Amino acid sequence: MWQQAVEGCRAAYEECPARSIAAPIALGAGGVLVYWLVARKKVRTIEMGDGWWGAGARPLPGAEDPSIRPFRVETSDEEIQDLNRRLDHTRFTPPLEDAGFHYGFNSTYLRKVVSHWRDRFDWRQQVDVLNRYPHFKTTIEGIDVHFIHVKPTHLRSGQEAKPLMMIHGWPGSFYEFYKILPLLTDPAAHGLSDDIVFEVICPSIPGYGYSEAPHKQGFNTLAAARICYKLMQRLGFQEFYLQGGDWGHRISTLISQMKPESVRGLHLNFFPPAKGGLRVLLSLLLGAYVPWLVGLTREDARRVFPYFEKNVYSILRETGYLHIQATKPDTAGCGLNDSPAGLAAYILEKFSTWTDAEWRHLDDGGLDRKIPLDDLLTNVMIYWATGSIVSSMRFYKENITREYNKTPDFRVGIYVPTGLAAFPNELMHTPRLWAQGRYRNIVSYTYMPRGGHFAAFEEPELLARDIQQFVAKVARK
Numbered sequence: 001m002w003q004q005a006v007e008g009c010r011a012a013y014e015e016c017p018a019r020s021i022a023a024p025i026a027l028g029a030g031g032v033l034v035y036w037l038v039a040r041k042k043v044r045t046i047e048m049g050d051g052w053w054g055a056g057a058r059p060l061p062g063a064e065d066p067s068i069r070p071f072r073v074e075t076s077d078e079e080i081q082d083l084n085r086r087l088d089h090t091r092f093t094p095p096l097e098d099a100g101f102h103y104g105f106n107s108t109y110l111r112k113v114v115s116h117w118r119d120r121f122d123w124r125q126q127v128d129v130l131n132r133y134p135h136f137k138t139t140i141e142g143i144d145v146h147f148i149h150v151k152p153t154h155l156r157s158g159q160e161a162k163p164l165m166m167i168h169g170w171p172g173s174f175y176e177f178y179k180i181l182p183l184l185t186d187p188a189a190h191g192l193s194d195d196i197v198f199e200v201i202c203p204s205i206p207g208y209g210y211s212e213a214p215h216k217q218g219f220n221t222l223a224a225a226r227i228c229y230k231l232m233q234r235l236g237f238q239e240f241y242l243q244g245g246d247w248g249h250r251i252s253t254l255i256s257q258m259k260p261e262s263v264r265g266l267h268l269n270f271f272p273p274a275k276g277g278l279r280v281l282l283s284l285l286l287g288a289y290v291p292w293l294v295g296l297t298r299e300d301a302r303r304v305f306p307y308f309e310k311n312v313y314s315i316l317r318e319t320g321y322l323h324i325q326a327t328k329p330d331t332a333g334c335g336l337n338d339s340p341a342g343l344a345a346y347i348l349e350k351f352s353t354w355t356d357a358e359w360r361h362l363d364d365g366g367l368d369r370k371i372p373l374d375d376l377l378t379n380v381m382i383y384w385a386t387g388s389i390v391s392s393m394r395f396y397k398e399n400i401t402r403e404y405n406k407t408p409d410f411r412v413g414i415y416v417p418t419g420l421a422a423f424p425n426e427l428m429h430t431p432r433l434w435a436q437g438r439y440r441n442i443v444s445y446t447y448m449p450r451g452g453h454f455a456a457f458e459e460p461e462l463l464a465r466d467i468q469q470f471v472a473k474v475a476r477k
Contacts, residue, residue: 043415046408048258051223053206053214054142064139066234071135071146071210075127079385083340087118090341101352101365105345109364113348114341117377126378133181137210138234140227146210147203147231148174152185154194161185161199162264162471163237165228169246169270170392171347172454173209173382174202175375180456183464192461196468196475201235203228205247207391209382214391220398221247222409225254229262238262241474243467245270245455247395256416257409265443265474267419267467269455270426273434274410280434295433299447303422303429318353318427321346325396333390343389344380351376354453356425370458417477419444419470421463425452443477444470 052058092107100106133148152161164184166177181200188194204211205224214223228251232240241264242252249270256263273280283294284304291301324332336343352365359366367376383389418439422429424447432445446466451459 043260044412045260046222046254046257046412048226048229049222050141051219051226052142053216053219053223055215058142064142066138068136068138068234071137073127073130073135073210075123075385080123083123083384084118086340087114090114090339100362101349101360105349105352106363106365107345109367110341110345112364113344113367113373113377116373117340117344121374121377123381126374126381129178129378130175133178135210138231140230140234141223143206143212143214145203145206145212145227145231146174147201149235150181150185150200150202152197152199154186154188155197156194159197161197163201163232163240164198164467165201165203165232165240165242165252166456167203167228167242167244167248167251168205168208169244169248170208170395171350171379171383172246172457173379174204175379175382176454176457177202180460180464183460184467187464187468190461192464193468196471198241198467201232203231205251205392205395207395208388209386213388213394218398219395221250221254222407225251225258228252229255229259232262239264241265241267241471243267243269246453250399253414254409256414257412260414260416263416265417265419265471266414266439267421267470269421269423269463270453271420271430271435271439272428273430274438277437279437283431283433296431300429300431300433303424304431314357318357321350322396322400325393326400327397329393329397330390333393336389337387340380340384343384344377346389347380347383348376351379351454354425354427355458356452371454375457413440414438415440417441417443417474419446419466419473421446421448421455421466423448423451423453423455423459425450427453443473 092111095107096103133150135146135148137144137146139145155161166180168174168176177200181202183190183192184198184200187197206219206227207213224247239262242255243266244250244252245268249268252266252268256266279295283291283296286294287296287301288305291298296304336346348367349365351371352359352367355370356366359369367373383392418441420430420432420435420439420442422445432442435445436442444466448455448459448462448466451462455463
């Protein structure tokens with residue numbers, strides 16, 4: 001394209017009668033045009049960098065073991081006995097009358113959760129469930145990274161599985177994806193189209209679950225993204241798809257900014273706007289009245305304005321955990337790491353409110369309306385058995401700094417093909433208009449009919465279908 005621009009400038013020069021005067025003008029204009037055309041095609045990226053998060057000094061290059069090692073989740077009589085002893089000695093505080101979940105986890109219902117956990121929940125059986133899929137560990141930047149790797153069992157002749165990395169958030173884990181994995185790797189057996197079949201890799205973010213916690217300060221989403229990218233490289237994938245929500249959305253977005261040539265497509269079920277700007281301000285001022293005038297749909301207006309006009313207080317009410325974890329995570333974490341009942345209350349309260357904020361009015365928080373209690377407790381047990389609640393909370397302190405919105409990734413657009421699934425009960429709704437300020441190549445944007453923050457856990461089929469249709473669109477381009 002730039003060669004055509006140069007030829008055009010030269011032709012204009014040849015035809016000009018006052019060549020001596022036109023020469024510098026034509027050449028200057030041509031140079032500007034060439035620069036603009038070349039710069040326009042160049043996609044800015046952010047530096048991947050490097051790091052070392054193991055204990056002690058970094059060893060010499062090449063000393064790190066790059067092997068992929070099989071891993072199994074295990075438990076013991078001692079672990080279960082210690083858990084039961086602690087549950088037996090839980091101290092409960094009576095709730096206020098008619099408080100529901102407005103003050104946090106209702107302790108009357110907490111008694112029922114603890115009783116179920118103590119007498120009916122079978123951790124050994126759930127360990128067998130966890131081991132249903134192949135687990136592995138590998139050492140990257142000095143720490144052991146845990147992941148599951150699920151390959152399809154049925155492929156048509158000539159069909160290739162598409163590699164997909166799915167990244168969880170807090171207070172979730174790789175277990176969030178157990179319901180969606182069969183839909184993605186064996187879709188025909190579950191009533192979905194088998195035109196698109198995936199090979200899925202689900203890592204545990206370092207410091208979460210069975211991934212080793214960083215031993216040094218500063219492990220943020222950029223470091224986590226780099227480790228996830230290195231993991232895919234180590235598994236032999238030069239190109240792949242990404243999917244994420246919560247912290248997983250930021251980690252997968254960062255990978256797309258660091259290595260866009262490797263990311264075939266990015267699918268997100270959580271995508272808060274990175275910053276405001278005039279378009280956001282105008283849509284907030286006028287969108288409730290004339291949404292079409294400021295680029296919003298009626299559905300955007302329905303989802304956005306009850307929140308911003310009537311429930312701004314919700315931002316304060318629902319972000320207390322964030323302030324604690326972004327400032328002094330170890331203090332609260334000590335208590336959570338010592339008390340299984342406290343840990344369950346802290347984690348499960350989020351699974352209540354972030355699934356449906358209206359469940360705050362209920363004495364049981366609506367907890368098991370969408371996700372069985374055994375599944376919720378399995379997620380809690382992953383934190384308890386690994387003692388990882390403190391290191392998972394530290395992730396907030398490492399990321400939410402005074403310069404949070406000034407980091408390089410907020411100044412660089414995302415140009416990889418992007419699919420956005422907007423679930424109605426998400427923490428906040430981001431219209432396509434707002435998302436376009438950051439995600440510059442939105443291939444699909446879906447208003448999901450139901451579901452909240454934990455999409456893969458709550459609505460695995462809806463999410464699986466949306467991932468499939470997004471990847472199908474990307475493949476046709």
